[in-house]
Amino acid sequence: MGIIRKTKHFQKVLDQFSKQENAISANYLVSHFNDEMNKSTIYRILDKLEDDNIIHSFVGVHGLKWYAKCLDCTVKEHNDNHPHFQCEKCNEVQCISQTNNESKIIDAQFLVKSVFLTGICNRCFSTC
Amino acid sequence: MGIIRKTKHFQKVLDQFSKQENAISANYLVSHFNDEMNKSTIYRILDKLEDDNIIHSFVGVHGLKWYAKCLDCTVKEHNDNHPHFQCEKCNEVQCISQTNNESKIIDAQFLVKSVFLTGICNRCFSTC
């Protein structure tokens, strides 16, 4: 079980994920809410939100933990295992909508559960 | 520039990558060579080996840094950006030989440079 009481801190963290579609690093939230809440509070809220399948997590290029909002997940089942992409230049992380392409990666060699891509995003590519 | 002097420490670390094909975490090497060399020595050797395109690196599921041997890379050019797969159960990491599948992941949306997959490996799948 995750979130039980709807506290102000919980709402503030959740609002960040409603405000924008991209993924957010735990690290960013810690510094963003630096003078509003303690970092352990933030990590604990993120844990609980993930437990409830409200957000999902993964590790980015520099080993930091990233979170993004789940779209079609219930508390009981987590279907939201779409690929993620992180730009090496601007470090932004995007959730990629599910395509049927990704299942082709496997040659019956593994059971693939998550896909993480890195490279250069559109915006950074056009400005260099 | 990376490796200049071929020391015993350098040889020992390199041997680990010759001995086996799978990727090795920096962390594993630190504990494996615990009473033979200092951890900073290991990290520095790995840095230099990567500089020389003898090994390549990436970040695994738990945010640890992993290294594996480069196959067709010269000091000047690094072509070895094949996908990597880490098993969630046994934590082993494998380099996946390049297929043409992976290029299909992109829909002209990004320039994909690396692919990291997680899931269940063959061996773990058959024993559960």
Next chain:
DNA sequence: CGCATTATCGCAACTAAGTTGCAATAATAC
């Protein structure tokens, strides 16, 4: 070989991300 040069190493101290135990605070239910 013997020596000078300097890359490499060990050590200890540090950084940065994330975790944990515990006492204080505040959300909820009655």
Next chain:
DNA sequence: GTATTATTGCAACTTAGTTGCGATAATGCG
């Protein structure tokens, strides 16, 4: 309004990786 207990802040800790510096050893040359 009060009791219950989930949540929070704090401080201390853990773990992976980095850094500065003096000591060591690989290399090249006479």
